[in-house]
Amino acid sequence: MSRIFITGDTHCDYDWEKINTTNFPEQKNLTKDDYVIIAGDFGGIWGLDKTDRYIIKTYEKRSFTTLFVDGNHENHDALDQYPVEIWNGGKIHRISDTVIHLMRGQVFEIGGKTIFTMGGAQSSDKIYRKEGISWWAREMPSDDEYDEAVKNLGAHGFKVNYVVTHCAPEDYAYSAGFDDVARRANRLTAFFSSLITEHDIAYDGWYFGHYHRDKDFEKLHCLYHRIVEIT
Numbered sequence: 525m526s527r528i529f530i531t532g533d534t535h536c537d538y539d540w541e542k543i544n545t546t547n548f549p550e551q552k553n554l555t556k557d558d559y560v561i562i563a564g565d566f567g568g569i570w571g572l573d574k575t576d577r578y579i580i581k582t583y584e585k586r587s588f589t590t591l592f593v594d595g596n597h598e599n600h601d602a603l604d605q606y607p608v609e610i611w612n613g614g615k616i617h618r619i620s621d622t623v624i625h626l627m628r629g630q631v632f633e634i635g636g637k638t639i640f641t642m643g644g645a646q647s648s649d650k651i652y653r654k655e656g657i658s659w660w661a662r663e664m665p666s667d668d669e670y671d672e673a674v675k676n677l678g679a680h681g682f683k684v685n686y687v688v689t690h691c692a693p694e695d696y697a698y699s700a701g702f703d704d705v706a707r708r709a710n711r712l713t714a715f716f717s718s719l720i721t722e723h724d725i726a727y728d729g730w731y732f733g734h735y736h737r738d739k740d741f742e743k744l745h746c747l748y749h750r751i752v753e754i755t
């Protein structure tokens with residue numbers, strides 16, 4: 525049976541300490557049939573050939589398969605260049621053999637669990653960034669991606685085991701005291717709230733990154749430094 529772990533933003537190699545062998549010793553017993561999901565801001569596809577190759581090669585050498593949803597700090601245009609495949613019931617960009625981007629609005633069956641994924645987020649540091657170099661408009665979903673999310677969740681009766689996103693439903697972002705307006709209240713955080721209030725989505729756990737802290741809100745979990753196993 526596959527094991528599945530989830531952690532928060534890795535930001536290229538800047539926040540890798542949580543998946544080193546000291547902080548994540550479980551990896552010594554994992555195989556490529558086991559998964560680590562990064563809840564956005566993977567940062568390993570930046571359109572910089574040498575750096576991207578180093579990041580992908582390093583993940584390839586790990587004992588597990590790496591899955592990620594996209595965050596806001598990704599080169600979305602570079603990600604969109606990868607061919608789309610269907611994998612375990614949903615659309616992916618296959619970055620390499622065992623590094624996989626879980627696309628937006630998809631429901632996957634992984635290790636016997638259904639997992640809804642929807643990356644993207646609004647940047648709070650946009651004014652310090654340059655479009656096409658360090659910021660991309662595709663950080664937020666398109667109309668089609670929102671529609672696809674509703675369609676795919678609808679096909680599962682709005683019931684999944686886990687949800688993995690980069691940002692949080694708006695109400696939770698508020699209650700968490702994330703006082704940065706760009707990150708807490710926008711079309712995507714409102715959409716996630718609507719999944720709860722309008723569609724009554726059922727899930728065992730909802731995991732997100734983005735806010736760079738480790739905090740739990742009943743079944744919702746903000747991840748940064750910690751890595752958790754879902755069972």
Ligand SMILES: [Fe+2]
Nearest residue numbers: 533565597734
């Ligand atoms: Fe981040």
